[in-house]
Amino acid sequence: MTRIAVVPGSFDPVTLGHLDVIERAANLFDEIHVLVVHNPSKAALLPIGQRVDLLETAIAEAGLPQSIRVASWSVGLLVDYCSDVGASVLVKGVRSQVDVAYETPMAIVNRNLARVETVFLLPDPSHAHVSSSLVRQVASLGGDVAPYVPRVVAEYLQPSTSAELLSGKEHR
Ligand code: PNS
Numbered sequence: 001m002t003r004i005a006v007v008p009g010s011f012d013p014v015t016l017g018h019l020d021v022i023e024r025a026a027n028l029f030d031e032i033h034v035l036v037v038h039n040p041s042k043a044a045l046l047p048i049g050q051r052v053d054l055l056e057t058a059i060a061e062a063g064l065p066q067s068i069r070v071a072s073w074s075v076g077l078l079v080d081y082c083s084d085v086g087a088s089v090l091v092k093g094v095r096s097q098v099d100v101a102y103e104t105p106m107a108i109v110n111r112n113l114a115r116v117e118t119v120f121l122l123p124d125p126s127h128a129h130v131s132s133s134l135v136r137q138v139a140s141l142g143g144d145v146a147p148y149v150p151r152v153v154a155e156y157l158q159p160s161t162s163a164e165l166l167s168g169k170e171h172r
Contacts, residue, residue, distance in 0.1 A: 004087040005029040005119070008078055010039045011051045013153045014058050015135060017127035021093035024121050026065045033085055034059070036072040045136045045165055048072050050156075058150035079114035090118045095128045140166050 107118035146154040
C-alpha cells in the first residue's frame with residue numbers, strides 16, 4: 001500500500017524551514033503532496049500560482065525526492081483533497097509550543113471529519129525563528145531575505161518585485 005501524506009500550508013512564500021519539513025516527510029512516506037492552501041485569515045503577498053511555481057523550483061533545486069508533488073487547493077475542506085488523492089496523513093512542521101497549540105485543534109477536527117491523522121515534525125532548530133510572515137515583512141521593507149528562503153525565492157523577492165506585489169499590481 002502506498003503511504004501518501006499531504007503537507008499543507010500557505011507557503012507565502014516557501015521558506016528553508018518548510019523545505020526542511022518537506023524533506024523529512026519525504027523520508028517517512030512513499031508519496032508527498034505539498035499543498036498550497038488559501039488561508040483567508042492571512043493577507044497574501046504572492047498569487048497561489050506563483051507560490052506553486054516557487055515551491056516546484058525550490059524542491060527541484062534542493063534535490064529533494066521525485067516522490068514530492070506540488071498542488072493547490074482553494075475550494076472545500078483540506079480533508080476533501082486528502083480523500084481525492086488517497087492520503088490519510090497530514091504533516092505539519094512545528095517550531096515551538098505555540099505552533100503545537102495552534103495546530104492541535106485543526107488536527108482534532110481533521111481527524112473527526114475524515115479520520116485523517118496529523119503528524120507533527122520538528123524542523124532543524126536553525127530554522128526555528130523562520131516564518132513566511134517574517135519573510136514577507138522583511139521583503140516588503142526592502143530587506144534581504146536570502147538567509148531564510150530558497151535561492152529562487154530570494155531572487156524573486158527583489159525589492160522591485162516586492163514593491164510591485166504590495167502595490168497590488170500583481171494579479172492574485
Ligand atoms: O501555512 P498556514 O497559513 O499556517 O496553513 C494553514 C492551513 C492552510 C493549513 C489551514 O488554514 C488549513 O488547514 N486550511 C484548510 C481549511 C480546512 O479544511 N479547515 C477545516 C479543518 S481545520
